[in-house]
Amino acid sequence: MITRSRNYRRKPAGKFAKTSGRVSDIRDELKDVKKATSAEKLVVPHGSPNAKIRVVPVGGLEEVGRNMMYLEYVDPGSKYHGDIIVIDIGLQFPDENMPGIDYIIPNITSLLPKKDKIKAVIITHAHYDHIGGIPHVMPKLGADIPLYGTDLTLAIIAKRQRDYEHLGGHLNLNEISNDTKLDFGAFQIEFFGVSHNIPGSVGVILHTPVGILIHTGDFKIDTRSGIGGVTEMEKLRELGEKNVLLLMSDSTNAREPGHQFSEVDIQHEMEAIIRDAAGRLIIGTFASLLGRLNEILQIAEKYDKRVAIDGRSMKTNIEIAEHLGYIKVNPAILIDAADTHKYPSKKVVVLVTGAQGEENAVLMRIVTGRHKFLKIQSGDTVVFSSSVIPGNERSVQYLTDKLYRDGADVINYKMLDIHAGGHAKQEDLKLLIETIKPQYLMPIEGNHSFLKLHAKVGRRAGMAEEKIVVADNGQVAEVKKGSVMLTKERVPANYVMVDGLGVGDVQEVVLRDRQMLASDGIFVIIATVDSQTGKVRGSPDIISRGFVYLRESKELLFQARLLVKKIVEHSTHTMHPVNWTYVRDNLRDQVGDFLFEKTHRRPMVLPVVIEV
């Protein structure tokens, strides 16, 4: 299986462009990518005996998402004093307690005053939890700061940046390979390729005056296949001889015992599904699972099937990966979604986005009849080729029920073992520790419990408890020669929420209001009071949404209006002068209680009193 073949003949230009009309401009975007200058040899400068590196994880240590850390060299006598390297700038998706929020990005408050000391931003791979914060964060840090990543990583960053031009589109992109060496003074940086479910993923090796620090990025170890890329164990074994000071390692799957599955097993299962499909096969997956997409394309070709790819992000990603040689596609097997009916059903494979039941993804549009060309027909088999992200279960269940109703068969990741993830499991993590033999271990990338379970793995690998550092977001670790210490220093690491154009302007109070509005709606009272007589003019206006169905609640509204009139007029007749704040508070409380008594619901009551 070819996963990387730079000399592959280019397919006819604009192959995918036919249906989307948007692709191919990626080549323009990539024009700005420079090859990074690789150093001949890395030479670590001497540091003073008190030199240290502050390791500051601002995100990713209490969640899966918004991964970002920075490393700051502290050595007042040195010309490198204060220099900073940033690793990853990811986003996190909101949970159900954050209605209306688009996503969450890392908090860079502590970094902003020092932004001129940032020498480089290194991106380990192109998943959103590692790149998603770039459009918002980079303009604030300084768009000219060099950003490093492999070709595919940079291409996906560049593509995404287009969607955020209003935030300042410019980035200083520098392409590295697994073997690039970067000289940033106190930080002499190398990389190692890692296996993950997106090609072009790397880990980072930082040679510094205080010792060697390693950041794995996301990784797995697949000893039986290179489909998902190869974790360069040989490089790591060499590091094992060099007395590595600190290993910062991916904890995403630290809950899982054993070894991660090999892509070979997935390939076999996928091959059986594609080979045996008696009708159309519709495969839903993530646009970023490029290794998986490549496998499917190869197998489809082997069994003489035709493949229609639909979904803008999937098309673009495949286009990019092919352009860069990570994917090989025989153009003869590609067909348009509009043309699938021209082929026998059992010859057709449709590759689409939407295995999580996302509202606007292609699979959902097919299932709900909103797709221009494709609809489910009896005999179709639909494969959900990725595990379900918590929170999406009900949408996926809805999709599944609808598919069965329309006569399709469904194969999900639970029914088959096609759900190998991209992350090392416990025995892989142990193997990595035993290979690198670090003095200290800092689990990163995962919820707190994952980090603790990773720490347990470290102890099983023979590390002493005090050599394992479990930090929180924002908690600073100090790395000195021969020691890593968690400090009490905490930098701001609370959520920065993106909502439309607003970044960080949605605070707790706004979210609380949204939750309250969602639960019982709103009840606005408008009373116009004649300042001469103190009487409410006519009948108070009431506007309510999300509380009760107004047309069926006339009696309730009638009584509420009477109550409003009574409360207001009681005040105007007994208070001189009238304390309107008191009147409004009274309206809020008494009308709120009245509505609760009648309905056992607590809408947000907003009283407006207008004196005329």
Added chain:
Amino acid sequence: MITRSRNYRRKPAGKFAKTSGRVSDIRDELKDVKKATSAEKLVVPHGSPNAKIRVVPVGGLEEVGRNMMYLEYVDPGSKYHGDIIVIDIGLQFPDENMPGIDYIIPNITSLLPKKDKIKAVIITHAHYDHIGGIPHVMPKLGADIPLYGTDLTLAIIAKRQRDYEHLGGHLNLNEISNDTKLDFGAFQIEFFGVSHNIPGSVGVILHTPVGILIHTGDFKIDTRSGIGGVTEMEKLRELGEKNVLLLMSDSTNAREPGHQFSEVDIQHEMEAIIRDAAGRLIIGTFASLLGRLNEILQIAEKYDKRVAIDGRSMKTNIEIAEHLGYIKVNPAILIDAADTHKYPSKKVVVLVTGAQGEENAVLMRIVTGRHKFLKIQSGDTVVFSSSVIPGNERSVQYLTDKLYRDGADVINYKMLDIHAGGHAKQEDLKLLIETIKPQYLMPIEGNHSFLKLHAKVGRRAGMAEEKIVVADNGQVAEVKKGSVMLTKERVPANYVMVDGLGVGDVQEVVLRDRQMLASDGIFVIIATVDSQTGKVRGSPDIISRGFVYLRESKELLFQARLLVKKIVEHSTHTMHPVNWTYVRDNLRDQVGDFLFEKTHRRPMVLPVVIEV
């Protein structure tokens, strides 16, 4: 292991009452329970050749929840013509698209005009998806209609009814056993005990003039243990000789291949956990998993541990189950939650509600420091003894992270095999079909895809496709001698949502408003217009919630006010007379667009114009 021992000596009265003060009154409630009169022998009357039974599932066939069906005998010449039997009246929990909704109950619109013909309501077991609609539905159908269930089922119904006294507390409760025979004319009814994760579960056998119909309720088959009750296979084998016409069978786990685990395996794992616990053991589970709770109590006694039970529903359920002989507790091992510190940690087991991360359950209160006596201490082991219900993953993850942070260890259902459910899996379903040998199969209780997968099992068991009936909620099936036919008739089966005191008054429009409010909040504009001059008096009032943080949005509000003034005054100066509806629509659209342009958010805009 004793699971049922009616002669067990009563523990000292009020044992649990000490901390809750609420238990023990269940005995008062049970005073009203009558023993059902069992018929000596069931005699099925003759029906005319055209006699039929309408099987009407009003809920539970497109979801896991709100199970309810009724069977109506149609034979115009017969004195039993029109007689109806209802089976189960459950609730369903709302999903995240239904903010503020408490739960969903079955739609009884089609049953109301015929309510006087209801001869009996039969409840198969005491889980909420089978009993939860009773407090709302029974007063409407007629509280005097006899309701049948086993002792435990009725006790839990009676207890729950107390919480709904405002809806009419009275029920006509009639206790059955597995061997009770009920004579309802055209419906001659027997029961068979089933294994499930709550004791006292039964399936229903209906001997009728058109043939034998079987409703399994929820069931599993556990051939190795009676801990969860026994599915009376012998009775079913006898039915296998009687040419059963229709089997209506539980599809909850029809997605799962193989056989359901035996409670024996769970018991072994639980025994190892309790035996080996070096510190306190805190076990979170459902209050209704009485079989599991019983096991834990027995094992704790075996290893000389002390058990503190906390959580009102759990205490009450154990109290009820013990009162009825389903659970045996040695009073010597029970301690108060307030006294756990008096015992060595490794001697203490705490049994609590809340394994789903529910906000107000005991486990959450312990973890968040809101519990009066208990807090997590280093060395505690917390066991989540039930699988996570979709939608609860994030809450459970929050709990888990917090527990690790506080130094506890966590064992969840995934780490161990302690998650045997209460439902038959594919091979169990096949075994049931092969045992009963029905002419027709109607999968019930589950999402549409589960029913279809159950249908596949039926075909694997040798049934012809046309003998398997997959119905929707509300779709009427007609059962005649030798045939079951799905008709096109549909009775109302849409959601009836309970929200506070309101039943069915929250409609789509209210939910849509709530979702919109949750996403971007509300923006209320109040403009007071001088009818003489057409000018807006002063500055328009703006009230906004859940949209932006107002204190930091002064400029936005300033511009919005200017826009409001401009729109209103343009109209008052150019239109004669002023069309206020037009002005309000204009305000809504233009201010909405303005806010979207500035923020990319779309709050609900509510304009109020007051002419003075």
